[in-house]
Amino acid sequence: MTTIYLAGPEVFLPDAMPIMAEKRRLARQFGFEPTGPGSDENQTPVKRTAAEIYARNDTAMRRAEICLANITPFRGVSADPGTVYEIGFMIALGKSVFAYTNHPDDYGQRVRSIWYAGCEIDETSGRPRGPDGIAIENHGMSDNLMIDGGSRGDGR
Template identity: 45%
Template sequence: MKAYLAGPEVFLPDAVEIGARKKAICRAHRFEGLYPIDDSVVGEGGAAARRIFAANIGLIRSCDLVLANLTPFRGVSADVGTAFEVGAAFAIGKPVFAYSNEPRSYSERATPDGMAIEDFGGFDNLMLTEALGGFVSPPDGRPLPLGDLAVFQACVAMAAQALGDAPQSQRRMAL
């Protein structure tokens, strides 16, 4: 089964190494990891952005499931690009399993600034939490660095267990 590896690690200085490690973890669970920067698009500006968008959407369409890193990135919520990929995958019926290296709930991380805070006990906005087939965070309650793959490994194992015995018709989720 092919798994699209969504997450903000692509912005880290060691993104290629992290991608290789994630793909190795996937192989150990009989998944083929599809990492967004495997087919890096060269260039700048709008044309490059359109090619990256098309390439990533193509990878999502070609995969059987999505494994998403929803660790807060550049704020209190998941990376907006990763959140989009989760939504796109869900909308076309791909199962999505996710993890976060941050154990605190969204309401614990967010500051009200005079507005209501969504408090359903989820790790992020309810639209993300409800789109998932499963979610994992650090079991000991301590946050881990963005590039730490211990919780990713638990997420891959969870997905493999969830999808391992399910018939193909039950592997799809949709609106």
């Protein structure tokens, strides 16, 4: 059975345990052995140190053969930074990463509507810029091009 690391911000949700249990169930239904945060089956919530959490996740990523990452925007316009780290780590280990989002808008649209809501966007240079002069990444991708490109394996 292929081991799959389930990355994403679900661990922070108020109903994290049943959501992660359902993700593990679905992974098994499709022939994968899930690992990653919350992967212990009969896990009772235990307060762990940051070092313990990191070590468990590091071991799980190294053990997994592939990664499925939830890059739904988390506390802003982009994916959870922990999930982004896990994506990069798995890619660096030479493992395949697949990502999904539950948000319908691409990254550029989210930046415009959330970060610069109601502000004038400068389109004159051919590259959209917010009122602060900083370019808005606008490639029609779910998130930053490095996250999307890395999880697709080809940068498209």
